[in-house]
Amino acid sequence: MHHSIEIRHLSFAYPDGHKALDDVSLKIEPCEKVALVGPNGAGKSTLILHLNGILQGQGEVCVAGLPVTKENLGKVRARVGLVFQTPDDQLFSPTVYDDVAFGPLYQGLPIEEVQARVEEALETVHMRAYAHRVSHHLSVGEKKRIAIATVLSMKPEVLVLDEPTAGLDPRARRSLIKLLDELPLTMLVSTHDMYMVRELFPRMVIMDQGRIVADGDTQALMADEALLEAHGLEKP
């Protein structure tokens, strides 16, 4: 059985020379739920963008057993559901339905199957009644759920979320946490929400200045207040 995510010695620098990732290695087992924490600018988003080849650095990235290379990009992107921080970036179609259908339609699935997948994905995020709404007019919490549905419709093996609870009110946050808890997928979630990390993720990876500085049991790492403080984090 392959690892869901396997990153070996990954380094990446932006064209302006800023080194965003510095020798990062990480393994995540199937169905494991892992939190990725660290201060702003630590390289979390950059790392996430490597998981489906939007950025390609030096080193090795394998997702669901497939190396992320140019030839594999299409297949990798079908296996990794990447949910961006700003749902507005993710929802670019006029209606909720169109957006959730984008992935399956792009893959060329027959229309009945697209229909079934859209319904299933919307059902999973409890947004079935919203199919023909205009994404533009939804609340942030609703947009977040739709954004998750847009990748669930591709039936990915790995779900990657960038700060899913940012900007949500307590109720929307609570229902999102419940939703993430229910989903039986491998999950890597970048976040600043330490309460959610404690509640939902047994394993936590701390990044700072492009490196992984700690990786282990959430409870144990959270007990180490000096470590948290050194990397701009707060104990919940």
Add this chain to the structure above:
Amino acid sequence: MHIHFLDSYRPGDSLIHRLEARIKFILTIAFILTTALTPQDAWPVYLLLLTIVLSVIVLSDLGVGTVLKRAMLAIPFILAALPTVFTLKGEVAWQVSLGSLEIRFYQPGLVRFVSIALKSWLSVQAAIVLASTTQFTDLLMAMRAVGVPRLMVAIFSLMWRYLFVLADEALRLMRARAARSGQSDRPDLKPGGNFAWRTRITGGMAGSLFIRAIERSDRIYNAMLARGYDGEVRSRPLPKFELIHWLMLIGGLLALVCLLGLAHFGF
């Protein structure tokens, strides 16, 4: 992760970089005007104009190659002038026969085309040097100094500020689309959808970018109101224009006028 290619300013410490922005701005406009007003067959004057531009480029440390590469921007304008070669009739300069079709290039048209090409090429180079050696804020100051209405200057300044935000937003949208453009494991399925569908998706993206730009402008306007904006643009007083600046400006303008006189009345 930002788009910077729109920002043409290249930091530096050359003579041209240090030159007062108002002098640069006015002389660049004057240079472009001179180029535009030069008669179409005054070839020696074009050569002199090119010499001026090249010397300024050399003085600016931008690298002649870099500027020439960027000057490719002039190509669309040049292409637009191409038909004159066939339409401005006169003496036939060159004739090509393609089977029963005869194509004639006319002498006057050729002269006009080459001079339009030279004019646009020279003007674009001058503008590139100006934009590469002057901070945008200094350019705005220069515009204000020559009497461009304050509201216009404010619009330019806001446009400049938010162009990058918008370009970043467009980049993120395209990234989100790429992230969901996957390929199924089933070998019978071809990814990509058909052309009409892809067009519709791109149209939706453009529409959503447009709506977001409008909403953002509303929020910006509210933020301006919240800080006391009343429709009147106020700005800091302009820095002093010293005697030496006047001398440089007048010297430059005189040189260009002489050049123009030379072009019109001969040597």
